[in-house]
Amino acid sequence: MEMEKLTRTFDVVVIGGGINGSSIAYQLSKRGRKVAIIEKKQLACEASSAAAGMLAAQAEIEQDGPLFQFALKSQAMFPELANELYEMTGIDIEFDQKGIIKIAETDAIAEEVKKQVTFQQNWDPAIKWLDSHECLEMEPSLSSNIVGGMYLPNDGHVMPATLSKAFAKAAIHFGTEILENTEVLSFIYERERVIGVKTTSGDIHCHQVVLATGAWSAQLMKDTGIDMPVYPVKGECFSVKSDTPILKRTIFSDKRCYFVPKRNGEIFIGATQVENTFDKKVTLGGIASLVERAIQLVPQIKDAKWERAWAGVRPQTGDGLPYIGEHPFKKGLFIAAGHYRNGILLSPVTGQLIADLLEGHPDDTLLSAFRIDRNKQKVH
Template sequence: MIGTSYQTDTLIVGGGVIGCAIAYELAKAGVQVTVLEKDTLGSQSTRAGAGMLGAQVEMTKPDPMFDLSIQSRALFPKLREELLELSGIDMELHTSGIFRIAVDEADRAALLDRQSWQTEAGQRAVWFEDEELRGELGDILSPTYGALYLPDDHQVRNPQLLLALAASSKRLGARFLEHSAMVCFLQDNGAIVGVKTVDSEIRADRVILAAGAWSGLIANQLGLELPVFPVKGQSFLLDSYSPPTPFTIYTHGCYILPKRNGQVYVGATEETRSGFDRRPNLRSLATLSSQAVQLLPSLGDLPFSTPLAGLRPGSLDGLPFLGSVPGIAGLYVATGHFRNGVLLSAITGRLIAELLTGKTPSVDLEPFSLSRLQHS
């Protein structure tokens, strides 16, 4: 139990993968950091996510988001080593690559175009025709219209990544306050100087808002427009001693990820009208189950393990918000990562830490700044 007042250099509101990644990078830089989480660490979107490091499979055009994703993906092998050494916890980096399967001629044309510009950008992207694809995956149903194989798009297991980040951060001196909901910001002459919880005040030189889908609601307390909204995603886990394929298989409305612990992750819906209700429902899971079995029939014989549902933090233009808040001293944001929170966690942690320690960020933050709303 914390007392009536607590002082920290930097306070992070939100204990998902983004907040924990920032805490780790700040703690590594010697900054005193505290993470405030209203529930348990990673209990919202992080808990339900697939863990894809889909820097290529998720991106449809060469733009700042693609560049940010590629740079973040490249950080994971070294990050895994660091966290494993500090915490003894393995994020279970799985490096077999991703097959993005075309479902019709239009999809095929779009994926071939993606192969072209991604190859020009220096990334590996290999086209498989249906017969070649069947030789690799065997069990898939016909016909397909080919597939784009992305050997450098990997995956991790979300709970392990989160545990590794949190444990490593604690080892470096970070403090985590779970089951401690923020009530309001503390202000002094317009500057943010901390937050108030139900039973305490936490004073801080800087506050980082990293509360995922809830970030927009929290920002409203300040009259701040932060257009981040919940997008519900439902998925489920299957138990398997030996998953039917080592590859991640991805197509419209469905993706299948074999995990190193033997489970298979099947995801995921995208629902914008569910508000903040993150309970799984039968219709969505039944539809997803049907798609998965049509894609990979042997999944139908695997035992059902766990339904999952989470609220992704969406933004109107699909880009996250990263950096300082114009006109509000002491407040920073790191939210709106939508489907790519795990993928972008590594670069987000690094960029926010660079910004707060006086370094020039290694990526131009202008495309991801709140100020972009003024020009839209």
């Protein structure tokens, strides 16, 4: 028998059950709002479960600006957040803060990384340059060919899908309802204000809507009159296991190869970059290139046991900044999309920023850089 379609009412509907959607729902429901998450598949089934979970605010972002400050603010939230979510849900997000070494493989790259050390020490004096010998003392499995590296003791990582599920479970604790296998088809308007959504399970009414569907956000936004350039970038990863630990810390190469050692003994290794595709198939060529790079950087990896390979789709934007804010001419509609490689890192502060915005006391300093109409991409 076909499921009866019902009209329901909430304070806020969050479209998208990934890590940012769940973080937003958690922050809003914790403040007493009646929230629903609508997810067309299952929670954390896309980029949130495909990421390696690096919290690499200072390894990945190399210049000051709104995104860097946003990332530092979010990174600082993780120690307390990990405890808060564990106490509330019993879920351990496996927050690890053993640091990251950003390696340099040539003298030319080393000069660039040393400049980054000087710059990053403005925010964290503990960051330092390690020569080749010091790198190998810290991580003996690294290739002896590396020139050195930047040691970032306060960068770390989490298990991304676990963090996403912890946000969702904590949101449910505060009353959030989860509607999985439900697709949002369009918005419901009343005099240019969004008052709900039409879904495959019927109409749902609300006072505010937050669109947090990552690389899939552009189509629903186009229907509102804004051409928001969020596009997919596929990334392929694989993991290995070893009887004895190979690495203690995350290793990050500027040539976009990283190693993230997890608590269960797995090392996540990634990631390729293929723009403008939603096809999540894992290709032999993609994995072969990663394997070759991995063995160059950590030769001992070749003796580790193969575990698995996977791919996910990251949401990139035209200028590399996320879109976070209220729609410029559809009141009640808010966006949080386009976090690209930093979705896991930025999830705590994104949830907080959107919740503050919906409550009417936004952080305008950050929001002005991330606003939806910053490039004036109006369709009609």
